[in-house]
Amino acid sequence: MIDARKPIAERAGEREIKIRWDNVPADVSVNVYVGTQPYKIEKTNSVGVLSDGECVVGSLAPGTRYFFELVIGDEAAGRVIGERRIAFEGAHNFRDLGGYETQDGRHVHWGKIYRSDHLSELTEGDLRYMENLGIRLICDFRAQEEIAKQPNRVPANDPPVQINPDIMGTALMPGEIQAAIMNGNPDGLDFGQLLIDGNRHMATRALDQYRELFARLEREDSVPLLFHCTAGKDRTGVGSALILLALGVSEKTVMWDYMLTGFYTSERVEQWVRNFMETTTQPIDLEAVKPILSVRREYLGAAFEAIRDGYGTVDRYLEDAMLLTKPRLEALRERLLR
Structure with a gap:
């Protein structure tokens, strides 16, 4: 990969x-x-x-x-x-969006924008490292139900501000999806289609939340900024894609960044499946469950498709949906590109 x-x-x-x-x-x-x-x-x-x-x-x-x-x-x-991935012990998909090349030959500034999975298992060593990153704001896309179960751990010294523009990534609450998996998926949910529909929904319906993300990136007191959800792949994946597209990174590179989640988390997912199979008493169709645990090109591709269906082009989407006028966009690029 x-x-x-x-x-x-x-x-x-x-x-x-x-x-x-x-x-x-x-x-x-x-x-x-x-x-x-x-x-x-x-x-x-x-x-x-x-x-x-x-x-x-x-x-x-x-x-x-x-x-x-x-x-x-x-x-x-x-x-x-x-390093693209920060090697934390308690977060497995914590990445820097820096270094990606834009279509005009510039590069995303290292150390300004981070994406991650949840932060509830960060070790004391992780917290010291995170403090050194100088993160000023954490944008948590999770629902209150998720936050209550896995609250973020952050450095105690000069902690970053945390905001919660929560996004419903799918038609079901996270707890409902987990219950479906634990109970053997009795209703025969198509988890792959759930994520395809979810990515389309996030790109076209979670506009206020992603607008808030861009607004924070424009503020001097919010950067370096970290945004995350639970696994750091769907809600965070769409957010990362929108940021990179706004900065002028190609769709090919954006998709490559999205697929890195699979590369960095595959061992953890496989271990989770093994542990789950050892403890459950329910018959589980692993092939039916795998789509919800993975990243696939068609998931983010569905978001791209929804953007073009609704707005024609990415540029029009950024201006009309994200409210990134040309002056705002140029100012953002001036701040976050080298």
């Missing part, structure tokens, strides 16, 4: 990060520099050179966010990258 034709940074161990850039010709020298601020990296001493498109940077302090600048040959500036 990870595409390294463009440079990426992946966690290789507690103190190691692997840099990959598969498209770099073998005869091209690429120096790697490291820093804790994405656009203030000192380029005095290189911490490594890509060999066959790879380099492992070690001796990194645990709990510290690192960024890397990849400089080709004698060029003055290079490409800045960071």
Whole structure:
């Protein structure tokens, strides 16, 4: 799933990060520099050179966010990258939207916009790391029922503001879906169709909630901003898609970001299924349940389709549905792109 034709940074161990850039010709020298601020990296001493498109940077302090600048040959500036997924113990889909390239050649600013699953299981180490990210606002799309069961854990020191523009991601409440799964889905719900319909609904009916997300991104006191739901895949997935589209990222890249949820959470989902099968006494049709636990192109594709059905183009949707006039859109891009 990870595409390294463009440079990426992946966690290789507690103190190691692997840099990959598969498209770099073998005869091209690429120096790697490291820093804790994405656009203030000192380029005095290189911490490594890509060999066959790879380099492992070690001796990194645990709990510290690192960024890397990849400089080709004698060029003055290079490409800045960071880890896409933040390796928290208690959140499994916590990601930075930075680094994605826009269609006009700019890049989304690292360290400004984060997306995640729920935060109720963050460890003390996670909370210290999160505090260092400097997040100022958390936008929680969950229903009150979900929040009551899994309240967010946030840093105690200078905690971020939390808002709750709750979104009904499907025609059923989360508790109803869970009950259907636990009881063996006696009504024969089509979970895949439920999510297709849900994505269409979110793109065209949860307008106030996503407008609030954009309004907060425009405010200096709300960025860095984190938005999330329970699994960080559907309500959060549509929110992420809308942000990236507004910033000028291609639909292909937006879909790639959406599908990363499957890559990062597949092991956790499989473990949940195993645990569930060991404890339930109900006959469960796993093939019927899998769609609700996964991400599929047709889910987000349904949101894209609904946008075009209702508004003709993404640009018209952003202006008419999200109320992002051209001046607002340009100002947003000026703040969040490099």
